[in-house]
Every structure is written in C-alpha cells, then in structure tokens.
C-alpha cells in the first residue's frame with residue numbers, strides 16, 4: 024500500500040516538473056495560435072546551459088537560472104521575431120513546420136557541441152524518507168521550484184496589466200487589438216517567457232535524470248499530450264494535465280505493468296476528449312464565438 | 313473629419329475594397345448598408361487599423377492615419393466595436409470594461425471613466441462580477457459599448473450592433489447610440505438592419521461589391537425606390 | 552577505460568593468436584607471395600556491397616563502409632587475395648529495402664561482382680541475402696544480427712557478429728556455472744519493448760530459470776519511457792539477488808541511482824548497455840565509486856585483446872583520424888566480415904561461392920576476427936558463435952571478466968560490493 028502511495032507521490036513530484044515545462048507551450052498556443060513543437064528542444068537547451076554553467080563555472084543550479092532564463096528569453100524573442108511573426112495565414116499548421124525546423128536546429132546544434140552522449144546535472148545526493156522510501160532531495164527541491172514558478176506565473180497573469188493584456192489576447196485577439204493592446208509585442212513576450220520557463224524546466228528535468236540532445240523528441244510528445252488533456256491555452260490545465268499524466272502512468276506502472284501506463288492514460292484521454300473535446304480546461308468554445 | 317480616399321484593401325488574394333471614397337462629417341451618425349460581403353466591415357477595419365489599405369488614404373482631422381496600428385488609431389480618438397462578440401468571455405464584466413482603458417496610463421482616470429460609463433450603462437455595475445461570457449447577446453453588446461467609451465472617443469465605429477438581438481434589446485442599443493451621439497461623438501455605423509440603422513442616422517451610405525454606390529441623407533436612402541426594394545423590404549421581414 | 556591485455560603474455564588466447572598468425576603465414580602468406588609473382592596481371596576480385604549512405608541509417612551505413620574499406624586497403628597493401636587486387640563496388644541503398652534488392656541485382660548482373668558483402672541492419676540484410684541466394688552467391692555480413700535475419704532460413708547468409716539475441720548468453724553461462732550453493736536464487740528482469748533487447752532478456756531468463764534461478768520480477772516497458780523510478784522501485788520491491796536490465800544509458804543510470812537511494816544492493820547487477828560508455832557513464836552515475844561491481848555485456852570494444860584488433864585501431868585512426876574510442880562497433884563488425892572471407896579464401900584457394908560457402912558453414916572451421924574467434928552453428932542459418940563478453944567495473948576501470956579466454960585471469964567480483 025505504501026508502495027502505491029509512494030508511486031503517486033513520485034508522479035506528483037515529476038508532474039510538477041512537467042507542468043513547468045508545458046506551461047510555456049500552452050501560453051504560446053493561447054496567445055499566438057502557435058503550436059511550438061520546439062518546446063522540448065528549448066527545455067533540453069536550458070538543461071545543457073545549466074550543465075555548462077555548473078560544470079565550467081561551478082555555478083549553483085538555481086543561481087544559474089539567473090543566466091539561462093534571460094538568455095533563453097532573448098532567444099525566444101529572436102525566434103518569434105524571425106520566424107513566427109511572419110506567419111499571417113494558417114498559423115497553426117505553418118507554426119508546427121516552422122517550430123519543428125527550429126527544434127531540429129537546436130537539437131543539431133546541441134549534438135554538434137556536446138555529441139550524442141548523455142549527461143546529468145550535478146545534483147546534491149541527499150535523500151528524505153517518504154512512505155518508507157528514500158527519495159532524492161533534488162526531486163522535492165525542483166518540485167518546489169516548479170511550484171514557485173507556476174505561482175509566479177499565476178500572479179503575473181492575474182495580477183498585472185501585462186497579464187490582463189495577455190489573457191485578453193488569448194480570449195479574443197481582435198478585440199484585444201481594438202482596445203489598443205499591441206498583440207505582436209504580447210506575442211513576442213509570451214514566446215520569450217515560454218522559452219525562459221522551458222529553461223527552468225530544463226534545469227529541473229536535467230537535475231532529476233540524465234539527458235542528451237535527442238531527449239527533446241520524447242519530451243515534446245509528452246508535453247503535447249499534457250496540453251491536449253489540460254486544454255490548449257489553459258495554465259491550470261497544464262498543471263492538472265501534467266499531474267494526472269504522471270500519476271496515472273506511475274500507478275499503472277507499479278500496479279499492472281509499465282507497458283500499460285501510456286495505454287491506460289491514452290484510453291482515459293480519449294474518453295475525456297469524447298466528452299470534452301477542448302480538454303479539461305480548454306477554451307476552444309469560448310474562442311469560437 | 314474622417315475621410316477615405318480611393319481605399320483599396322483585401323485579405324489575401326483579390327481586393328475586397330476596390331476604391332472606396334467616403335466622408336464622415338463630425339458630429340453625425342453615418343450608416344453604411346449593403347449586402348453580405350459588400351465590404352462594410354472591411355471599411356471599418358481599415359479605419360481602425362486592423363487591416364492596412366493597399367492603396368488610398370484614410371484621413372482623420374486632416375492627418376493621414378492610413379496603415380497605423382490599432383493602438384495608435386485609438387490614441388487619436390477612434391474606437392471600433394467589432395461585429396462579432398468581442399468581450400473577453402473568461403473575464404468579469406468590470407475587468408472587460410476596465411481593459412477598455414488599457415492605453416490610459418493614468419489609473420485614477422481609468423477609475424473615473426469607469427464610474428462614468430457605469431452611470432451610462434447600469435448593467436456594468438449590476439453584473440460587475442459576472443463572467444462576461446455568461447451575459448446575453450444584448451447585454452454583451454452594451455458592455456462592449458461601455459468598454460469602447462472608456463477612452464472617451466471622438467469617433468465610434470459600430471459594426472452591426474443589432475445583429476441577433478430581439479426587438480426590445482435592439483431599441484436599447486439604438487437608444488445608446490443616440491446617447492453617444494448626443495454626447496458629441498461621431499458615429500459610423502454598419503447595419504444589416506437597414507431600416508433601423510438609417511432611421512437612427514443622418515447620412516446613409518450604400519456599398520456594393522467593394523465600392524460606395526450611393527451617399528445621401530439617411531431619409532433619402534430610406535425613400536430610394538431601388539434601395540428600398542433591395543435592402544429594406546427584406547429587413548422588415550421577421551428573421 | 553583501458554583494458555588492453557598485458558603486453559607479451561602468451562597464455563590462453565594469446566597462444567591461440569600466435570598459432571593462428573603462424574598458420575596464416577604458412578598458408579595464406581606463402582600463397583600470396585607465390586601468387587604475386589605468378590598472377591601479376593590477373594583481374595581484380597570484385598566484391599559488391601550496398602550500404603545506407605543516405606537515409607535513416609546513414610550514420611551506421613557510413614561506418615559499415617568504413618570497416619569494409621579498411622579491410623580491403625589492408626589486404627591490398629599486403630598482396631591482395633590470392634595475389635589478386637580486391638576492388639569494392641559500393642552502391643547506395645538509401646536505407647530502403649527495395650533499393651537493396653535492386654542494388655544487389657545490379658552488383659551481380661551489371662558489375663559482375665565475384666563475391667558479396669552485406670549492407671547495414673537487420674532490416675536490409677534479409678532482402679540482400681535473398682537476392683544472393685537466387686544467384687548462388689553467399690552473403691557475409693556483420694551488421695544484421697536480429698532474430699528476423701536468421702528466421703529467413705537462408706543458407707547463403709553468414710553473420711560474423713554475435714547474434715543480437717545472444718548478448719546475454721555468456722552472462723547466463725557464468726551465473727549458471729557458479730556452484731549451486733553460491734548461485735543466487737532469485738532474479739529480476741526489466742527491458743525496453745523492442746526487437747533487440749527483449750529477446751536477449753527473454754533468452755537469459757530462460758537459461759537462468761532452467762538453472763533454478765526464480766524470476767521474481769519481469770517488466771517490459773515502452774520505448775518512449777523517460778520516468779524510470781516506478782520500474783526501478785518494483786525491482787527494489789522484489790528484493791531480487793540478480794538484476795538484469797535491457798537498457799540504454801539513461802535508464803541504467805536511473806536504476807543505479809534509485810537502487811542506491813533505496814539501499815538495495817543486488818548481488819549481481821547487469822545492463823545490456825550503459826556502463827560500457829566510459830566517461831559518459833561515469834558522468835551520469837556520479838563517479839567510479841558508484842559503478843563498482845556493475846556488469847555490462849559487450850561484443851566488441853577497441854580494447855579487446857582479439858585477432859588484429861590493435862591493427863584495426865591503428866588502421867582506423869590513421870585513415871579517419873580521431874581516437875579508437877570514436878570508432879563505431881559497426882566498423883569492427885564489417886572488418887570482421889573481411890577477415891572471415893580472407894581466411895576462407897586462403898584456406899580453400901578459391902573465390903568460388905559454392906566452395907567458400909561449404910568451407911564457412913562447417914562448424915569445425917574457426918575464424919579469427921577482431922570480435923573474437925567464431926564458427927558457424929550447424930542449423931543456425933548463419934548465426935555465428937561469436938560471443939559477447941562480460942565487462943565489469945572494478946576499481947574505476949571496465950575489465951573483461953568472462954569468458955576466461957578473454958579475461959586473462961580477471962575474476963568477476965561477486966557478490967557486488969555495497970553502494971558507497
């Protein structure tokens with residue numbers, strides 16, 4: 024029994040990290056109608072940046088974020104400006120192609136610099152006991168960090184003018200323009216914010232498992248599934264979707280078999296989508312009006 | 313005060329507006345009518361900056377504002393209320409209206425204006441904390457008006473405000489349009505509901521196929537035999 | 552990771568190599584010397600092959616060709632085959648099974664190849680081999696050892712490398728060779744669900760069960776799994792004495808970390824991949840102390856003390872640059888193809904496909920390759936006896952500990968010492 028509870032807890036701890044990695048994806052879709060399939064690559068890029076800082080400058084992982092997040096923020100601005108702003112028609116479809124190209128470029132670049140070898144971030148090796156099982160401290164730390172970032176994001180979205188403008192853009196782009204919101208600027212900042220959060224997620228990801236440039240590929244499909252479940256454009260959806268995904272996967276994995284984890288999850292996802300095609304917290308219907 | 317000169321505009325392939333000339337006099341209500349797809353909404357979008365004209369000019373108080381982004385057009389005092397429902401459905405009514413003052417940097421001014429439009433549109437106060445998406449179509453339209461007035465605009469562009477409303481709500485909407493006009497604003501109105509639109513307006517504009525076919529005092533347009541046949545007959549039929 | 556044999560020891564395998572070297576000098580070398588004089592104007596021997604120079608397998612396809620080229624260059628520099636120059640005719644199959652068929656047909660009909668070498672991968676060798684059989688050619692290959700290759704029952708195909716499925720056979724043999732009193736009683740298995748690792752684990756499990764080692768946990772998980780904690784925990788829960796994992800490096804690292812945190816120390820911990828990755832492995836598990844006693848199955852490394860392996864290292868680095876570690880095992884596998892052919896040609900003095908095929912398929916004929924000594928298994932449809940070796944981390948180095956002919960006295964550390 025305690026074993027199952029422990030599996031659930033691990034699912035929640037990992038789910039927090041996935042929520043952090045996925046929140047940029049959902050925001051970007053909400054604001055820009057862009058499916059950023061480069062999100063996984065941005066996460067891995069962030070993880071490598073943390074790796075370089077930690078291994079060359081011996082910088083604390085959390086302090087390293089003070090460098091990696093602004094850097095990926097600027098990179099995000101550049102990507103948005105260079106590629107996405109130019110898409111005027113068929114944004115959703117074209118954005119997949121364009122961001123896929125971006126992700127290949129990032130992955131290729133990382134492969135050239137670091138080679139196709141696995142690395143891990145130097146994480147403290149302490150453990151604490153949870154339901155009788157030793158659990159790495161780092162899992163808890165990065166979970167708390169992810170929660171802090173998500174809370175910060177919530178405050179930004181719901182307590183600031185920028186956040187109001189961002190939400191307005193999500194809910195009705197034309198109307199947002201008509202009240203004087205510069206939606207292009209909001210788009211750039213949102214994409215950049217998503218990239219910066221991806222870098223933070225990358226640190227959390229890399230501190231809890233080893234990764235290589237190709238890790239982005241497995242990652243993006245999981246992140247997209249989380250967003251589909253939670254509902255495109257919904258921050259709460261990303262959080263709930265991530266937690267559900269990881270908890271279900273872990274529970275099925277220990278109760279039945281790892282091979283059934285994704286199967287059960289996808290069966291559940293299909294059932295949910297039959298009832299709520301827009302996902303748990305999706306706003307597709309609201310958007311259509 | 314607001315003038316379009318030879319405006320050509322479109323969305324992708326062909327031109328939707330094929331050289332539109334139009335003058336809106338200060339302090340008037342001007343009503344554009346015409347069949348679906350004539351380009352009425354497109355005219356408003358060109359003025360408000362949602363769409364850049366390919367050729368031609370938009371002049372406002374003598375200044376060439378063609379191609380300006382919406383935020384800049386707004387700052388000159390031109391506000392558009394879109395044809396579709398355009399509130400932010402997940403936000404409260406008050407948040408919506410307050411966002412109308414997004415471009416105002418002065419917080420106290422925003423609160424003052426909010427109090428003013430609440431006076432004008434009591435629904436904004438009554439339903440302040442309801443989600444905008446939960447209001448009826450007519451109520452939403454009034455809140456959109458309220459939001460548009462947060463900037464105390466000189467010109468209000470209204471795109472089919474009566475669309476989908478029952479006759480009573482429609483009367484309230486036209487009432488509000490007259491109130492706006494009485495407060496000294498210039499109104500440029502697009503209406504499918506040609507009879508009601510023209511009744512409220514001083515001047516009527518008939519558009520067809522991307523060009524202006526007729527400009528005349530509103531009651532003349534109402535009386536025009538051919539126009540009456542084409543647009544007004546149908547408009548009085550129950551929907 | 553250095554595990555080259557102590558220089559100068561002539562014991563066990565060393566003696567073998569010396570004998571083989573002398574034998575080849577007497578047989579092959581003599582013949583070559585004579586041939587050079589007599590057949591200077593003889594036409595070259597054309598060996599045809601197709602490889603994936605573009606497409607999905609292009610990285611491996613290029614390595615596949617490198618091994619063949621290194622072998623051919625070396626042979627030509629030393630008098631050729633039977634005094635005739637070896638010319639490789641290489642076509643590109645774009646990683647495409649139907650292009651492979653076209654390629655081998657043209658190699659035979661258009662380019663009049665005398666002999667054929669195999670393309671890259673378990674996917675492309677069967678179609679190539681079926682073309683070869685139709686024309687009475689044999690196909691020797693090194694890069695296609697999946698079960699589906701041998702399931703073709705094509706008697707014209709010979710894989711010189713260890714069949715994928717046999718990766719854990721030496722490991723199972725070692726465990727079952729332990730005296731019953733010492734032998735562990737329980738084992739846990741976990742593997743990716745893919746056609747390469749799962750058959751290895753299943754065969755190993757069958758062998759261990761036959762020797763009375765009970766399965767207490769058996770988990771198969773999908774390819775795209777990235778969160779391994781629950782899988783590792785189930786093994787911890789099973790308290791198995793032996794843990795065998797069909798792995799990649801990130802999975803192996805996650806297992807090691809979880810086991811250590813849970814203070815679970817199996818007596819034997821073995822991975823099919825991961826701990827063989829040298830510095831990369833040390834980086835992801837956090838240093839040499841963490842990996843002490845952990846085993847990994849290896850079929851070839853540049854440091855194996857096998858026939859011409861040091862020569863291959865030299866040929867590779869002097870031709871393509873870099874270090875021996877940068878050489879893909881694909882290269883060694885196709886180099887081995889050349890070695891087997893050369894030894895058969897020199898033994899039979901023939902390049903006739905039927906003659907060579909009869910010689911190669913005879914299980915009594917042992918060939919020396921950089922991967923170790925091999926012979927073909929009767930009724931194995933081209934499966935070779937090539938072994939996989941057990942490597943084990945001991946005092947910060949990966950050492951070969953089994954079978955004895957390669958370990959040169961190094962003994963498996965058993966049971967595995969506790970985590971630091």
Ligand SMILES: Nc1ncnc2c1ncn2[C@@H]1O[C@H](COP(=O)(O)OP(=O)(O)OP(=O)(O)O)[C@@H](O)[C@H]1O
Pocket residue numbers: 323324328346347348349350351352353354355395504
């Ligand atoms: N966003 C757009 N993208 C492409 N084409 C558009 C877009 N908006 C309108 N059009 C096209 O432009 C033409 C004119 O549209 P417009 O909306 O200006 O007409 P309208 O006179 O307002 O019609 P309605 O009475 O139906 O509102 C139509 O053919 C329409 O299909």
Ligand SMILES: [Mg+2]
Pocket residue numbers: 352353354395471
């Ligand atoms: Mg319209």
